[in-house]
Amino acid sequence: MNDHPQFAEALALYAMGALDDPQDLAALQAHLGTCGDCRRELDALRADVALLALSATGPQPPARSRQRLLSAIAAEPPREHKAPQRYAVGRLRPRWFSFAPIAVMLLLAVFSLLLWRDVRNTRFQLRMARTQIEQMQAEVAEKNGALEEARKIGDLLHASDAWPITLVSVKTPPQPQLKMIYSREKGSLLLMASNAPMLPDDKIYELWLLPADGGAPMPCGWFKPDKQGNGMIFHKLASAGITAKGFAVTAEPAGGSLTPTMPIRFAPAS
Ligand SMILES: [Zn+2]
Structure with a gap:
């Protein structure tokens, strides 16, 4: 002392x-x-x-x-x-x-607590950032995938040996189809038929032009389908410049008719 x-x-x-x-x-x-x-x-x-x-x-x-x-x-x-x-x-x-040692310990405790909270917050932020990065990477990959697929589809469509094929229900019989071209200026028309239903020996298919001026149907030739249902008409009208409002195909006696016999068998798709 x-x-x-x-x-x-x-x-x-x-x-x-x-x-x-x-x-x-x-x-x-x-x-x-x-x-x-x-x-x-x-x-x-x-x-x-x-x-x-x-x-x-x-x-x-x-x-x-x-x-x-x-x-x-x-x-x-x-x-x-x-x-x-x-x-x-x-x-x-x-x-x-x-009380100083207690104060120092309290200070250290508070400091440790703040430090721990800091570390915890930092870890949370890191986890959030990682999640965001993963989401962005997934979005970019998705967009890249879609672009790549579009590019491949384009490549196929433009391929020199691209072969368009139409597939139909195997239970549906082949549908009859009549394709035709009419030139009003030339006064001529061409019709090509495929899969047309067979007709009795004494019947043919006759094509009619329906004039826009309301005149009587004009006969435009006939065809008899072969065994595959194929047929063709090339017809030149008596005069050019006739405006047609439509066409029709009927079944007529062999040799053709001057007026159509109902019912109409084929008409333009509406
Ligand atoms: Zn002293």
């Missing part, structure tokens, strides 16, 4: 670097210049402060150092010593100082 307990508080504060009253500081420094006991006490206190700071993260501060600091702070200045009695600050600062 120090022989000059009236300096205990000032020494403790001085050891912590917390003695900031200029008068107290000057008085203590003047005393330290002449008193070896107080200098040794100051060295011990400084060592204690360092120990307390080091052990703040541990489960307990070293009891001996803590006790020595606390008793130094709590020591009453003796009456016989005539040193200045001006350490009014002592009531606040030593109390604060005795």
